[in-house]
Amino acid sequence: MIEFKGVLPVLRLTKGRIVLISGVIIAISLILKELVGYKTVTIAFMLAAACVAGAPVLRKAIGAIRYGIVGIDALVSIAVIGAIIIGEYWEAAAVTFLFMLGDYLESRTIEKTRSSIKALLDLAPDRARVKRNGVETEVSPEEVERGDLVVVRPGEKISVDGIVVEGSAHVNQAAITGESIPVSLGVGDTTFSGTIIESGYLVIRADRVGEDTTFARILQMVEEAQDRKAKTQKFLEKFSRWYTPAIILLSVIVYILSGNVVLALTLLVIACPGALVISTPVSIVAGIGNGAKRGILVKSGEVMEKLGTVRVMAFDKTGTLTVGKPSVTRIRAFGMSDDQLLRIAAIGESYSEHPLGKAIVDKATEKLGPIHEAPEQTEILAGMGLKFRLNGVNYYIGNRKLLQDCGISIETHEQDIAAEEEMGRTVVIVGANGVVCGIISIADRIREDARALIPRLKALGIKRTVMLTGDNRRAARAIAKEIGLDEYYSDLLPGDKVSILEQLRNRYGRIAMVGDGVNDAPALASADLGIAIGGAGTDVAMETADVVLMAPKLSMLTYAVGLSRATVRNMMQNIAFALLVAALLLAGVLFQAVNLSFGMLVHEASVLLVIINAARLLGYGRKVTAGPGRL
Template sequence: MNMKRTSQITAVTAVLLVLAIGLHFAGVTGMKQWTLIAATVIAGTPIAWKAIQALRMKAFSIELLVTIAVIGALVIGEYVESAAVTFLFLFGAYLEIRTLEKTRSSLHSLIDMAPLEATVRRNGETLTVPVDEVMKGDRVIIRSGEKVATDGIILTGNATVNDAAITGESLPASKTINDRVFSGTIVDNGFIEVIADRVGDDTTFARIIELVEEAQETKSKTQKFLDRFASIYTPAIVILSILVYIFTRNIEMTLTFLVVACPGALVISAPVSIVAGIGNGARNGVLVKGGEIMESLSKIDTVVFDKTGTLTRGRPEVMNIHVISGNERELLRLAAEAEMISEHHLGQTVVKEAQRRGIPLLNKPEEVEIIEGNGIRVKVEGRVLTVGNRKLMATKGIVIEKLAEAYAVQREEVGNTAIFVAIDGIVQGIISIADQIRPEAKRAIRELRENGVKQVIMLTGDNRHTANLVGQQLGLDQIHAELLPEEKVAWIKKLKDAGHIVAMAGDGINDAPAIATADIGLAMGEGGTDISMETADVVLMADRLDQFSHAHALAKATIRNMKQNTYFAVATVFLLLAGVLFGKVFLASGMLIHELSVLIVILNAVRLMRYTKKKGKTQDTNALLQPE
């Protein structure tokens, strides 16, 4: 039943109950009885209908217990009790729907951010079209204050763009020509023209909404257990109620036993916490793909990081080009043309450096051989180019002269990555590339440790000198360098075999196998690349490691909140049952306490929506009903 229909029936029932109270004080007993019966029938009909629907599905629902109790109350003439029970149950259901809507507020706010129209330039005309009619390749115009309607690359103009819908970052980012923008973000100030490359359901924004919807529907292990428990518990309560009547011959006590034993708060205790936790993550730029993943994330004791693009910014720069033989510009041109087809950060850095210097890249590489984790081998202008690390040179039988090796080591010791460029089997130069450690990395690692992570490890394909330098600055427990993707996978398996619960954070491209192997795979979102969205269990949309520490702390808070709700629900049921058997709890009061327990569970979970970290410390607001 939807909220509008529930609210209408609840309101009519409330009016009838007030009328019955008035008739009672007026001494009109007959009319009072019929008014109470009418209230019972009106409120009880939707409850009974849900019970019948559940029975058709061979399920014993909470509504079935209430229906049996209400029919019994009518039979024995307890009209006040029957009317009160149905009203309280329906009113409780209405309040549940309203408060549950709050836990999904992050998803609703995301949907509200979705653009409806776009201004496109087609055949020399400027048109305003519905966002669903934007086509790949359209030139989309976005002005100050407007929402970006598509994913794409800026063709002309510059602007400050609020990326909060995608990344959770509230501060606007400056965007200019060749920068990428995403659907759902807002141009705060400026004017840009974008070439659409992802439209409709393919946009990052649409896929985020889809992922959050799926995640909020995915059940945790605890929730699955509670569902199985409820399916056994409900018929067991019916049998116990019959036993209560056999031993006591007290029909009112039996009916009360039925009502207060309803496991409403217990059934809802897990899903409401999971939904609220996932919603909080989505609002803060963290996509957690379901309740089971939230539970696993809360239990991790080992975190493994890739280096480039994860612990470092992923925006490396060419620091120096050392030419052994030939011309620097020519060496860079050939290396860039070889790397044009590479997806690796370092390869793209070489390409960008050539473009920055205005070097035309006209030749398409041929006979391409990509050696993951090591480099690339191609043919350009009839010459064989081998561009990569020492391992690649050794694999291809290319000798590195002593002076070149000494220079490379010198660059690596100051934190650079040395890229060897060999032409026709002879090393002709070394390109030194440096990347900066993410400013939030040290704090994020400290927060992970504070929240129970026992060891932090780096697995990287980069050279050992640079890896050690980064690892020492961040205080990592173990550093393993010069690894191939399959060697990273082997390390993850080794850690898991040793009994550790492992999270692996990488850039979602070269690290996809290791991310998939870990108990929890985290991808630096890169604005939502396909592979990071699909492979990882958790996606950090803003590429910030403090989002990781927030996700971990949030997972622990969510599971703690879920346990609080479960314990509270179980304790309430036991206390109510004890109260019934000792004659202290009656039908209407029992239902009132039952509904209050459901609301307390939901309100406790809703607090997760405000869960945050302040001043680098995780703020724990998860003591049950602790004042905010």
């Protein structure tokens, strides 16, 4: 890089240039050594090489010492200065050159491990076209305001989260969901910043702009995740802070006992814990980057490490194991027509956000047309249903517990209700004036990939799979049996899920809770690990869960678990390799089979191999899409 100050160009020496210049100088010194021997001119070139390559190392060492940190740079600097003092000029030149060469290669290789994250950054929109007062104006995404109409044409990136008000298009949402197959969007559909229109056009009303968009929050979470360290990484960093000064002290002791300066200096070089210190963070960065590229947000290195050691997986039912769009399958009224029963239930559920209530309203709208009447004195009772007043009559809609608490007997209808539940359907009971007015059966379709989920999780080392649901026991049992779960718990209130998670943790060990991120916030927060599935754009999912799967696909869950297992395995491989190399080098020094320059060569090679091994995580998933895989 060239900088201009005044009229004179100043060359800024990058790592690559330092390596190149010092390499040329050291090559010249080797040629001179062969031609004229170990003469003054040869020594001058060796010292020049040591100065060029060693100056950045010494500068970093001094800067670190000012903050009370004695690191690898300090060990190398002491060893090089000592080598020059005792006349080991070739060793000084070779050590500094090899250290800078290794540092340069490490930085280049680490850049590759960050490639997935950099690819995400490249997807950030850099412009937006807004329609104001009937005129289209091109502005930066930061200038778009909430409520603006944003026009997006083929090949352009969507710059806001919003609702389509005009047009239709096929949109590539890979930046958000990890799914490369374009989805068709039209009026009323939701769009996300960072996605790309492949064909068609859209006019979007901006609801979230700038740093509030889903894509901006994904980038922020991925960047923060790299800074939140895994427990293993924290331990190794603490270890290195004590280890490095201890090595300096040990080298002094070795010199005092042996009187061999070269041996003491060699010990300083080979004892550098570079490979050990970098073994964990480089694996974590590669793993988080791989997941982010596929729509899997892992919020920290510690979460990645935890996910790799989970033994129990607990699932919510609605919206997680099922598609979350239940529909009415049967209506049976007593003392009134089926249409009357459906109309009353739809009026009562008109303000409810529960999926079962929405299914009733949708069925009534489809069969009877829009319902304009509103209920009076509505009260929603969590985990049971609701009660409301209509035309002077108090109605109750919900499960057995609600009606029993309200003094309505369901005994005469129990056989009919049980028969529906045996088929895996949820029965909503409507009661009034002390009697049952009717029952409405609702079924939710199991996700297509749910049946393959359990065998894959078992293959990945998950020992126990459990379902926690507020649904009735028979419906829960039917779904658990069909999917192949080990256990199920039914008729649960939100607080009950938290208690059962604690019991499961005490019985089996570390547990992860998988939910849709909307009504499972307490359970997601109380588990060792909370995983929100299909949470694109959901605030609660993004904030509460430790892992967010941006597309509603259970195969992404097995991918996330497999990736975490591979990441933890990769970390352990790196740590074991680093310790083995350190032990072999130490033995070589003690038996005087390893000299200063060779020790540095092996040290830098070990660091590079650790990084290359971690970079293999970027390839995870190319051959393994949903299965466990190996790495």
